[in-house]
Amino acid sequence: MSAGGERARELLTYLAFPAFLILLWHVAVVSGLVRGQTLPPPGEVGLTLVDLVFANSGAAGRYSGDWWDHASASAARVYAGFALAAALAVPVGLGIGLSRGFERLVDPTIQVLRNIPITGFLPISLVIFGFGGQAAVYLIALAAFFPAVVNTTYGVRQIPPSFVRSARMMGASAPQRVARVIVPAALPAIFTGLRLSMGIAWVLVVVAEFIGVRSGLGYLLFDAYQFFAPHVMLAAMVSIGLLGFLSDRLILAIRARVLAWNRLGTLRG
């Protein structure tokens, strides 16, 4: 088979399962299995989404064309919170992995805080940071911090001792060992943590935008709920899913560039 044919078949395999789910949804609605008033069919949601983005058919009603403002507001909060989390979590994770003393100092606190559902922090963060989006960013940062810090710590701990020994043997100083051995060796695990963090950031932005802000896909979702527009709610949900997916692909693309050696390693066993 030609390379193009191979590629087309691959794409088809990717699309088969979502297509099946959409079909199932469509059949459930038109057969009357689910009341059409409650759950709109996928075609209607699709048209709504297109109208949300391009304001072309009026299917999204009063929300027609609002997509860009909401999507960019959510994306800005997600990326700000994610960047804040990554900038803190990676050094802290390295510190915990490298130093028993630092681990004793901060790890128990992290492990306790990690178990409080982040949504539980929403009311208190509104009290502290007030209404208007700041609370959402800090909440996302808090949620995204934990997967990144835990995976970075794990990444440092799984480094074979012989790597550090050979670096010391070749005369590398402590800062050189961190920069040239510890960080590169932990990088695959750090990327795993960042992917999980990005995922949780998109989950949190929706919750955080339910209250206290008047922009973002979470706000759109909740507003559509209050005005009983399930087709808009579903279009907002699909948007969040797709944007989260694209963010993950972005991290994977960066990973593929930075970790060429690691991809080779996994492919060849």
Added chain:
Amino acid sequence: MAEIALRGVSKVFGSGADTVAALDDCTFTVPEGEFVTLLGPSGCGKTTALDLIAGFTRPSNGTVSVGGREVVRPGPDRAVVFQDTALFPWLRVDDNIAFGLRVAGLADAAVRAKVNELLDRVGLREFRRRYPAELSGGMRQRVALARVLALESDVLLMDEPFGALDAQTRGLMQEFLTGIWERDRRTVLFVTHDLDEAVFLADRVLVMTARPGRIKRELVVDLPRPRAPDIMATPRFHALRDEIRSLARDEAIKTMGAQT
């Protein structure tokens, strides 16, 4: 001066009831410029002795010195070749070889010249841009050797570097190492549990006892150099190997007895 000397060295691991004595009152010397193999049953403390000389661990008792100076930490004056190579998988072959030179702050042009010379010496010039995962086991050990040759240390410590290779490659690597060593005659301590390897490579073989390890016998290998594999067919080689075999066999039996 790069003589390696252990004086009454003991090493105990663990604490309380779980202590294990890996070495007990172990004393030996590796004279400067000699290739010495350290032979013993598995778990006898060979690697422990090597780690002490490398400076990765400190002795519980006794002194470890190299060139008359006590060993307190690892350093580029005592190069180590690890059994698992410990090459950095994120660096290509040439960057792995350059690691020690770069952390020492050598200028880029000098690093490049030195790396090229070493690549030629270990016959890996065309593989310079490969990652370690893309090389065979024998090639990886050649990179590991080039990486420590770059340090130009007087002392070379090798921990069963060919233990994971197949018999064919192993024989070729022994020949290759002999050739490299016979050129500049550094002080080498080479840990192994392979009798033929121990005799073929060495000027002197140290046979260790079962754990806790100490030196049971020291034998001078008076085979001529330069050495080629056909020396393994000579009566003198057989005589030496058989003598060492009977010594090593007693210790291996003790190790097995201790385990059952």
